[in-house]
Amino acid sequence: MRALTAPLNELGEFEEIKKKLKEKHFCAAFTGCVESQKLHMAYGLSEGFKNKLIVTFSDLRVKEILEDYRFYDRNVVAYPAKDLIFYQADIHGNQLVTERIKCLRRILEGKPVTVVTTFSSFMTPHIPLSIWKKHLLTINGKSRLNERELARNLVEMGYEKNYQVDAPGQFSIRGGIIDIFDLTEENPYRIELWGDEVDSIRSFDVLSQRSIEKLSGITIYPAGEMLLSDQQLKAGMEKIEKEEKKFSENLRKEFRTEEAHRIESQVRELKEQVYEFKNLVNLDSYVHYFYEDTVSFLELFDKDGTCVFVDEPARVTEHAGAVETEFRESMMHRVEKGYLLPGQMKLLYRADEAAAKILQGRVITLAALDTKNVLFKPDRKADIPVKGISSYNNSFEALMQDLRRYKKNGYRVLLLSGSRTRASRLARDLQDEGLSAFYGEDPDRELLGGEIMTFYGRALKGFEYPMLKFAVISESDIFGSDKKKKKKKKTYEGRKINDFNELSIGDYVVHENHGLGIYRGIEKVEIEKVVKDYIKIEYQNGGNLYVLATGLDVIQKYASADARRPKLNKLGSQEWNRTKSKVKEATGEVAKDLVELYALRQQKNGFQYGKDTVWQKEFEEMFPFEETEDQIAAIADTKKDMESSKIMDRLVCGDVGYGKTEIAIRAAFKAVQEGKQVVYLVPTTILAQQHYNTFVQRMKDFPVRVDLLSRFRTSSEQKKTVADLKKGLVDIVIGTHRVLSADVAYKDLGLLIIDEEQRFGVVHKEKIKKMKENVDVLTLTATPIPRTLHMSLIGIRDMSVLEEAPNDRMPIQTYVLEYNEEMVREAIVRELSRGGQVYYVYNRVNNIADITAVIQNLVPEATVAFAHGQMQERELERIMYDFINGEIDVLVSTTIIETGLDISNVNTMIIHDSDNMGLSQLYQLRGRVGRSNRVAYAFLMYKRDKMLKEVAEKRLMAIKEFTDLGSGFKIAMRDLEIRGAGNLLGAKQHGHMQAVGYDLYCKMLNEAVKNLKGISTTEEFNTSVDLDVDAFIPPSYIMNEVQKLDIYKRIAGTENQSECDDMKEELLDRFGEIPTAVENLLRISMIRVHAHKLYMTEIKGRNGEIKFSLKPDAQILPEKIPALLKKYEKLSFNHKGTPFFLFKYKKCGMVEKDAQMLLDFTEELLSSMQKELTE
Secondary structure (H helix, E strand, O other): OHHHHHHHHHOHHHHHHHHHOOOOOEEEEEEOOOHHHHHHHHHHHOOOOOEEEEEEOOHHHHHHHHHHHOOOOOOEEEEOOOOOOOOOOOEOOOHHHHHHHHHHHHHHOOOOEEEEEEOHHHHOOEOOHHHHHHOOEEEEOOOEOOHHHHHHHHHHOOOEEOOOOOOOOEEEEEOOEEEEOOOOOOOOEEEEEEOOEEEEEEEEOOOOOOEEEEEOEEEEOOOOOOOOOHHHHHHHHHHHHHHHHHHHHHHHHOOOHHHHHHHHHHHHHHHHHHHHHOOOHHHHHHHHHHOOOOEOHHHHOOOOOEEEEEEOHHHHHHHHHHHHHHHHHHHHHHHHHOOOOHHHHHOOOOHHHHHHHHHOOEEEEEOOOOOOOOOOOOOEEEEOOOEEOOOOOOOHHHHHHHHHHHHHOOOEEEEEEOOHHHHHHHHHHHHHOOOOEEEOOOOOOOOOOOOEEEEEOOOOOOEEEOOOOEEEEOHHHHHOOOOOOOOOOOOOOOOOOOOOOOOOOOOEEEEOOOEEEEEEEEEEEEEOOEEEEEEEEEOHHHOEEEEEHHHHHHEEEOOOOOOOOOOOOOOOOOHHHHHHHHHHHHHHHHHHHHHHHHHHHHHOOOOOOOOOOHHHHHHHHOOOOOOOHHHHHHHHHHHHHHHOOOOOEEEEEEOOOOOHHHHHHHHHHHHHHOOOEEEEEOOOHHHHHHHHHHHHHHHOOOOOOEEEEOOOOOHHHHHHHHHHHHHOOOOEEEEOHHHHOOOOOOOOEEEEEEEOHHHOOHHHHHHHHHHOOOOEEEEEEOOOOHHHHHHHHHOOOEEEEEOOOOOOOOOEEEEEEEOOHHHHHHHHHHHHHOOOEEEEEOOOOOOHHHHHHHHHHHOOOOOEEEEOOOOOHHHHHHHHHHHHOOOOOEEEEOHHHHOOOOOOOEEEEEEOOHHHOOHHHHHHHHOOOOOOOOOEEEEEEEOOOOOOOHHHHHHHHHHHHOOOOOOHHHHHHHHHHHHOOOOOOOOOHHHHHHHHOHHHHHHHHHHHHHHHHOOOOOOOOOOEEEEOOOEOOOOOOOOOHHHHHHHHHHHHOOOOHHHHHHHHHHHHHHHOOOOHHHHHHHHHHHHHHHHHHOOEEEEEEEOOEEEEEEOOOOOOOHHHHHHHHHHOOOEEEEOOOOOEEEEEOOOOOOHHHHHHHHHHHHHHHHHHHHHHHOO
16 A cells, blocks of 8 residues: 555654564654554554554454554454453353454464454463464365264364354254354354265355355364363363362361352352363463463464554553452452452463563554653654644535645645545546546555545544645545445344244143143154154143144144143043134134224325425434434334325334434424424333433424423423313423323324333223324334234334444443352442443342342442332432432332433443343343443343243343344344233233134234235145155154254145255255155155145045045036046045045055055146146
């Protein structure tokens, strides 16, 4: 990039320092630098170095530098420092580990790399590169693999074994096929073995489990940061135990038995985790016990080819000091209380040690001002006169003036633009204004004095060197910060949630014809030498039903809203049919209501709003943030709904803090301009107050009257608002369910906005429903209650999903761990030291005051207060108000905070007994932190030694899985599985849903809706195929029962030949060569599809006979039957009772041949019947 670096060579100091950098040790300090120019300087000086390290002082700054340096060098990666304080958790988020290992991969590959990191990563110990190199697995077409050995190696490397890989860091081995999901790759690998030789290596897609491309060889990188062989692990653990014995003896001598007990149980648990569960995540803090010699981050790079750039050394020194003190204090505390071994205190390198190591190589510090430099003593100082470019804020004139001035003074000017077309257009625009500018593609073209070149690239800020007469102006200087690139949109159409939830033995299942039973597993049953897989379902009084595994589509897992044990049905009794017809009637009623409600809304014409006005545009431009793509789409959809003649009913699912309110504000503003009134309904008083403030703030420049109706208003204020609403003087009213009371009437209501819909009870919902018959409705929610979710998926409501995080939000680091006071203290102190506040969620009102006292004792320096819903309104309001204003540091509260309080300064949340809460509740709570651009922490605590209920464990795991922002939507999907769906429509339906289970209820409702809409559905009937053929999935082919069921279910669900071929391909791809029994299974499923089209209820084939039974009302052409019988002599037809065809043939006596013959005949006869008997 000579265009950028050439001018630097004219600086005397630059040349001199560049020469000096060829020496082994050298430290130079540059002062006078401005933002992006530091990176320009670093890039100029780093020429010829293979590795460049840019060291800075905060995670946020790492992110900025990373973005900015991409312009100079595509190979730039961030290396997030390890968080050494919270290491003892059961589950860590592995996002950061992934980033670190990706960075290490580049170092191991020996490629040139630029790493941006904070100074603290130089203070933490790392495993030497030689050990990493030993733990790389290289596999190519010539390799020989022993499956057991490979599995052992992978576990050592930190991978976990699973039946099916669905996340990075997992592997699975099943019969000659090995799947490995490397942490550093986008897609997992699939290796097929022939004996022990590698047959093929491919990458494949996780979701569909299908192959993507063939590969000749792969290298697999570790998935964890503790790489230990069994001997090392044992030796290290012995050291830990030895020290623990000594330490606890000393403690007992001092009569500190509680601490002694604590350290003993700590180590005991560690052993259990390591030996039983092979879980090494918590060993990070014991690294010295396992490795004699650890190295600092710098020593991972080869010394000669590395240059270190320090950004703002004074801030870095400060950051290093803070990390050190924090670590030391926390460690002293923990050792004292018996949470740690004394040997663990030596974990960190001191800041001066780390700096001394850096100074053994080549170092450049870049700072704006010359401050006293404690850590990095420079051999040479240089002050560089640089100016930042002031922002032009979209003013092309101002830019032109400056460019003319630059040109006159003989400056070389480089204008950067984020896209090639924009860059060339900019050059043309400048030429039109009479400036000789040109667009250049060649980065090495040196500029001459007075030349202006536009170039493709982006920098955060521009800069100029007055002495060198060289200026770089970035696009963000001209137009303000640039908009993000467009992402392709996903649409959420109506779709059923269709994966076959894992059935485990003992689950309740519903069979559509026989009712509710218990699933007892898959059994092989041999009837007359033919083996088949049957699913065994147990009914009341010990009745067993065996269902062919091919007929799985009539079985669903039973899910209901509460976890009560359902009553089993009796086989062969009429009770299930009675239940079913009762429910059918009920769903018919519901469907009628539903369809009427929606039909009414579709037929009635709503108010048609006009296009956007000038005011609307002006109002929208005052939004202080940048909208995300999803937000723009949702706003556009909402406006389109309002401008059309139909009545809007839109659901906006957006994650907590994703800007749903802004969509509502814009819609409200649009409605008000046409003289309509708007109601904004919120679940709690505090939230009403908050939204009220937001609305007033946003609309202060416009003649819009916003009022609040809630318990915080005196009764006279409320009366006035109600009266003014009637007269039409109030434009927007924000309130709790007070706005639903009978005395509130509106002059001309145009839009109803419901916030956090999941919080309203059934009664309120009924009231809302009455209110919204002919009013546009906009519903906002972060975790939609299953009912709305499902309705939208069935395709009755419109839905916008906000999935994209606002630009500078950081994901929330979630830790799931056992409750211990030390951790709580640590987390609070840590948050307070960075100037933040903490939520502590404790959900029992009766002793919340005691807990508050406990926390006050733990952290005497903090102001701790508590809040709960049974306090007096005023009191609660006062506490919340103080908290928002930062006068309270820690708020201990019940879950009342989950309802949408927006406080960006709270970035740590601790949830006590998190295993007692529902999933959407945990999710909402967790969304209350991380509202700014700092990393937020959520600690989900549970009681020591309390065995987690399985559901609770699933819940905590789910929250953990979804740590990225933007998964409220997926959580709601999960919620459907774990909790079963809530009340579909009103309270009465609840019982019917209990009776038949959620899935069947939905299916019946769907049919009822279709019938009412006039889409004809024939009465459902099932076709069973029972042929004397081995048709099952042998265990040697698919081991795992859940997977086997899933494949059975999917084979049973194939509806045409192309789906069947797809299924074949997938089986080949995932499990290898298809055995005959599975091939037969696929053929039978196709036979069933064809038979169903011919209205057959059963096909039976055995002992040389095939019987095709038809429904009495089968819609076939009876007059053509004689022609068909003529064609096949051995075919006869019986029309008495249940009509059937009978075909006789001679068996040959060889089992396998007979089976093939039977299938061939059945297929041939069906295809003839299809041709002859249907039009």
